[in-house]
Amino acid sequence: MKIIVTGGAGFIGSNFVYFELQENPEDQIICLDSLTYAGNLSTLEEAMNNPNFKFVKADISDRKAIFKIFEEERPDIVVNFAAESHVDRSIENPGIFLETNVIGTGVLMDACRKYGITRFHQVSTDEVYGDLPLDRPDLFFTEDTPLYTSSPYSSSKAGADLLVLAYYRTYKLPVSITRCSNNYGPYHFPEKLIPLMISRALADQSLPVYGKGENVRDWLYVRDHCSAIDQVMRKGRLGEVYNIGGHNERTNLEVVKTILRELDKPESLITFVTDRPGHDMRYAIDPTKIYNELGWFPETKFEDGIRKTIQWYLDNKKWWEEILSGEYTKYLGNTY
Numbered sequence: 001m002k003i004i005v006t007g008g009a010g011f012i013g014s015n016f017v018y019f020e021l022q023e024n025p026e027d028q029i030i031c032l033d034s035l036t037y038a039g040n041l042s043t044l045e046e047a048m049n050n051p052n053f054k055f056v057k058a059d060i061s062d063r064k065a066i067f068k069i070f071e072e073e074r075p076d077i078v079v080n081f082a083a084e085s086h087v088d089r090s091i092e093n094p095g096i097f098l099e100t101n102v103i104g105t106g107v108l109m110d111a112c113r114k115y116g117i118t119r120f121h122q123v124s125t126d127e128v129y130g131d132l133p134l135d136r137p138d139l140f141f142t143e144d145t146p147l148y149t150s151s152p153y154s155s156s157k158a159g160a161d162l163l164v165l166a167y168y169r170t171y172k173l174p175v176s177i178t179r180c181s182n183n184y185g186p187y188h189f190p191e192k193l194i195p196l197m198i199s200r201a202l203a204d205q206s207l208p209v210y211g212k213g214e215n216v217r218d219w220l221y222v223r224d225h226c227s228a229i230d231q232v233m234r235k236g237r238l239g240e241v242y243n244i245g246g247h248n249e250r251t252n253l254e255v256v257k258t259i260l261r262e263l264d265k266p267e268s269l270i271t272f273v274t275d276r277p278g279h280d281m282r283y284a285i286d287p288t289k290i291y292n293e294l295g296w297f298p299e300t301k302f303e304d305g306i307r308k309t310i311q312w313y314l315d316n317k318k319w320w321e322e323i324l325s326g327e328y329t330k331y332l333g334n335t336y
């Protein structure tokens with residue numbers, strides 16, 4: 001099968017490319033990415049020599065370019081990871097989130113309609129459900145929880161989800177959607193909480209915790225997210241939404257303290273800073289549907305995953321130091 005993976009030069013997309021090349025060597029993977037600040041070709045270095053892998057530089061909201069690629073490649077499956085993904089950036093500059101996350105998803109689906117595919121899979125987020133109160137630990141997001149977003153980022157992802165479901169109903173485009181909780185692991189861009197704290201702690205810099213650090217996120221090791229998407233993309237029911245999570249809730253402060261402990265750094269590095277506007281309090285996924293229907297379960301416990309992640313950042317300093325210094329921009333090239 002030929003699979004187009006959009007956003008494959010980013011965090012989760014690149015982990016998915018490696019997952020597929022390893023687990024399904026009979027499939028061909030085409031990574032389609034516009035290489036924004038968050039996309040990095042050095043992340044895909046190990047895939048470049050694989051005969052089943054190809055990189056194509058393109059913007060998913062560029063209709064002409066996308067249609068040309070579909071005309072030439074004729075993919076069987078499209079998995080859409082490409083997105084503007086950082087909540088803080090969406091608060092600063094919402095426009096590009098609408099362009100990429102909403103318009104881009106629509107363009108991809110129009111190309112799927114024209115050239116025919118067996119599945120369009122949309123990678124979405126638990127943030128589309130809004131947030132849960134801290135004093136109701138009995139509440140979880142199910143697939144039936146109403147969409148009730150807080151940030152321009154989550155609103156753009158919810159808009160895309162609605163468009164995907166509309167294309168299923170109106171055009172019978174074979175689609176599926178997964179909504180996952182917070183990921184962590186290798187190749188996570190160092191603007192996000194966990195890699196930011198690891199890189200700053202290693203440099204003995206202050207660790208900016210928003211508000212009181214009481215906000216709760218439900219953390220999942222990135223390889224577990226990839227295996228769940230793989231299951232849904234191959235076996236999930238068309239037109240359905242599947243939540244993905246592993247019941248692993250932590251406050252931000254707990255996560256930061258765990259990182260400091262593992263790195264043997266002092267808690268005095270923690271600095272409480274002005275809260276994020278509209279900051280969601282708690283995310284927590286009920287993953288019963290994917291557990292029961294597809295038999296998917298996460299394999300990595302948080303304690304093991306965070307250790308593996310910290311070790312990866314220690315072993316791959318060159319990768320994130322280049323990003324932090326802006327050096328990665330020299331990889332920007334067009335191989336198509």
Ligand code: NAD
Nearest residue numbers: 007009010011012034035036038039059060082083085183
């Ligand atoms: P990321 O920011 O690390 O990577 C995004 C990738 O998309 C980059 O390679 C970037 O170059 C590419 N891209 C951006 N705009 C593009 C465009 N217009 N055309 C083509 N490529 C473009 O993001 P991530 O954390 O890997 O997230 C991937 C997907 O998973 C996103 O859709 C996000 O909403 C979703 N998601 C993320 C998490 C998480 O915890 N990171 C959790 C649930 C869902």
Ligand code: TDX
Nearest residue numbers: 085086087125127182191192193194208209210215252
């Ligand atoms: O410096 C920081 N200090 C801090 O306290 C940063 C960057 C974050 N935080 C807090 C905000 C959040 O409560 O940590 C928590 C996690 O923040 P992010 O890493 O920015 O992730 P979040 O906002 O939860 O969104 C992430 O998970 C869902 C991804 O970025 C999204 O793409 C995904 O959909």
